[in-house]
Amino acid sequence: MDVAKELLGGNMLAGGRAIRWLDDRDPRGAEVLASVFPHTGRAHIIGITGPPGAGKSTLANAMISQLRSRGRRVGVVAIDPSSPFSGGAILGDRVRMARHTLDADVFIRSIGTRGQAGGLSRSAHDACLILDAMGFDVILVETVGVGQDEIDIVALAHTTVIVGLPGLGDEVQAIKAGLMEVGDVFVINKADREGYEATRQQFELMLHLRAEGRQDSSLHWSPPVLRAVALNDEGIAEIIDATEAHAQFLRDNGEFERLSGQRERAQTLGLMGEALLQLALEKTDPDVLAAVEAREIDPYAAARLLLRSL
Amino acid sequence: MPQGTERPLRVLLAKLGMDTHTVGITVIAHALREAGMEVIFTGLKQTPAMVATAAIQEDVDVVGVSSLSAGHTRSLPTLARLLREAGAGDKLLLVGGVIPEEDQPLLQEAGVDKIFTMGADTRDIITYLNEWRAAQQAGHS
Missing domain, CATH: 3.40.50.300 (P-loop containing nucleotide triphosphate hydrolases)
Structure with a gap:
């Protein structure tokens, strides 16, 4: 089933599947979204x-x-x-x-x-x-x-x-x-x-x-x-x-379009923030976090330190 | 969010026809929620067509029907057929409740994947669902 094409035609099974993929962060969801976004x-x-x-x-x-x-x-x-x-x-x-x-x-x-x-x-x-x-x-x-x-x-x-x-x-x-x-x-x-x-x-x-x-x-x-x-x-x-x-x-x-545009902009920034955090977490030195837990370094200083090393 | 909950199993729980006994289905809903699943309720007095439509709109993995009064020998085969006809025959179809032994072959032949009779432990249901999902994922990779 071509999910993007089918859902544009109103197919419920395809629509339900696309929402599931997006909710699950399944990469196929983003592909479908790319095809249907112009609509x-x-x-x-x-x-x-x-x-x-x-x-x-x-x-x-x-x-x-x-x-x-x-x-x-x-x-x-x-x-x-x-x-x-x-x-x-x-x-x-x-x-x-x-x-x-x-x-x-x-x-x-x-x-x-x-x-x-x-x-x-x-x-x-x-x-x-x-x-x-x-x-x-x-x-x-x-x-x-x-x-x-x-x-x-x-x-x-x-x-x-x-x-x-x-x-x-x-x-x-x-x-x-x-x-x-x-x-x-x-x-x-x-x-x-x-x-x-x-x-x-x-x-x-x-x-x-x-x-x-x-x-x-x-x-x-x-x-x-x-x-x-x-x-x-x-x-x-x-x-x-x-x-x-x-x-x-x-x-x-002219507010209808402006609000819609703002929404997509906010969504973009939100997705970016999510991806950036993921990236940063992957590169985070666990020793620094352990030092915070042991109260050897305060959270502000630790965050600065971790960000510098990115 | 913890890794394991990234893609929770989605389960539709439904009651067909005039059966209004909701204790069992409510207990199961809470148990499945505690096991990290998303449970969708359709309400009472549903027809097979309503359950099939809800299962498709919600894109659930599992359709669970609770049956504590007669009628399942007609409504469940209809539900299984409607799901197949809509291209959703891959959903796991379960029934639980009062299912006389003599009805079971008919239901299984009609497309019911698993029957849980009275006294089934919610833990058994959860184990069954988790094993089913693991098998699905192994099959797809």
Whole structure:
């Protein structure tokens, strides 16, 4: 099977295999990517992030339905944490999206973080490129449940949807630090629960403060705060209206391409950093590290010493 | 990242039909995770077509079906056939649970690679998977 050619034609088996190779750092993955890269850059990448239990998978499921009703072909990259000890993972996000399994215009892929911090997997970017090359119009990237500063999704997605839920004052505390600064669309899910109104007000207040702090910005997008009960498909059309309006806003301002370009640039630098570190580790004198462990030399001096010998 | 976890084995765990007994499959999922494997859940009430599609999208090495109620003599051969027809016949197909002895030849003939009956130790399953993978890798190099 010519994996690159087949996946460009939309072949699921080939697409699944290409993502596997890239996730495994199998050299065949890079070869496939080289062939399909010219066919990427078209898909609208939407990140879905928020604290654990906010209902990200259920929301993604409802968003798939809404996007399909508008004729969009949808790829999904669902990320769950890998064990830092065993490297294993339980990837259960697709359970909530099972009703889309047999839709040939939906492709769902579960990925473990495999040692990557920041809420994404090291291969989330690659998976998006493959789905993009396969012709999916929209790619939903569901992050692991995040805390305050796990906002790597912003560098990957054109549009970032922050999912919160009502009730806990602490919950807003938890997301305000990092997440409130980066969201393009805010969703308060499970909005039929008590405390919705208070949470909405807190969101609005923080977004107001954020807007005031950025008055010099020539580009202005006001992030909406939307109400949803994803389990009942409530409020989902409004969310897709907002993500589509945001994509249009980006395109009108030339930002869509700029963000895509920035993403590839960051990925390049990341890969370079990874390769450089590998190279450096291969040439590292173990005696110097042993000296640090024995507290004979401090880490700063040891790092300088090791770098000089490269 | 440790070398051994660079390319974890990917295993899809599924339940077919109306069988809703999830204790066994949950225990196995956790055991496989501890053994360094990536376990993908599909949820309950899956059809063979859904499991085959998920296995292809996830590009798993192994498809494990838990069966604790009747129906496996029809659904498993269908699943095996769908995987073969989609070009994914190389995936290891396992079944575990309540599988009467008289059903086993039929399942094996239909393409089920290994049957784990009630009382199977999770360690046996892990050993089996690791040995299978080692044999695969030896065959490819």
